[in-house]
Amino acid sequence: MTSARGKTREAIVSAALELFREHGFEGTTMRAVADRAGVSVGNAYYYFSSKDELVQGFYDQLVAEHRALALPELDGRRDLADRLGTALRAWLTVAEPYREFAGRFFAVAAQPGNPLSPFSAEAGPARGAAVDLYREVLAGSRTPVDPDLARELPELLWLYHLGVVLFWVHDTSPGAARTELLVDRTAPMLARLVRLSKLPVLRPLSHQAVTLLQELRA
Numbered sequence: 001m002t003s004a005r006g007k008t009r010e011a012i013v014s015a016a017l018e019l020f021r022e023h024g025f026e027g028t029t030m031r032a033v034a035d036r037a038g039v040s041v042g043n044a045y046y047y048f049s050s051k052d053e054l055v056q057g058f059y060d061q062l063v064a065e066h067r068a069l070a071l072p073e074l075d076g077r078r079d080l081a082d083r084l085g086t087a088l089r090a091w092l093t094v095a096e097p098y099r100e101f102a103g104r105f106f107a108v109a110a111q112p113g114n115p116l117s118p119f120s121a122e123a124g125p126a127r128g129a130a131v132d133l134y135r136e137v138l139a140g141s142r143t144p145v146d147p148d149l150a151r152e153l154p155e156l157l158w159l160y161h162l163g164v165v166l167f168w169v170h171d172t173s174p175g176a177a178r179t180e181l182l183v184d185r186t187a188p189m190l191a192r193l194v195r196l197s198k199l200p201v202l203r204p205l206s207h208q209a210v211t212l213l214q215e216l217r218a
Contacts (some may be wrong), residue, residue: 080141081191
């Protein structure tokens, strides 16, 4: 059950999203958000110290909604391509209501050093929850994975997820049909690469990918 504080926080985020849609990010003030949410300005600032934090609240909410929708859909599925496609389509479903103004958020987040970047320290909890979802996608699959690759693969899949998000932001097709096609075609390709990674001829390549990720993280 959601606590009173949790409901207030959700109301503020929902109000902010409505106003971002109506007036844009720059045209929305914290006072307007507070008025729309039915709370005092001081109360709004208690939960979010700035509009940037409001957007981070949106990201946190989106990740939570994604997990809530994806996990039940994954139950009983064992094929990795099916599980990966299911997780990505769940994200498209929860993100669709925000599609018309999502590009504004990602444009802000793409600026170097911005705390809204998916790679920032501020985004750590949301990023961790998203990576954990792909860890569960892998854990429930019957596909064997090279042990070294298995430790890093959830984060690699999250990076693939970010690529799909970027494509979705720029996708003007009705209902994001081209993004759906991208997911349908690339999820089986990735699943096949994961299966092939255990072959001796490809194992050095997968180890190189793991090493690269570790070096970039460092």
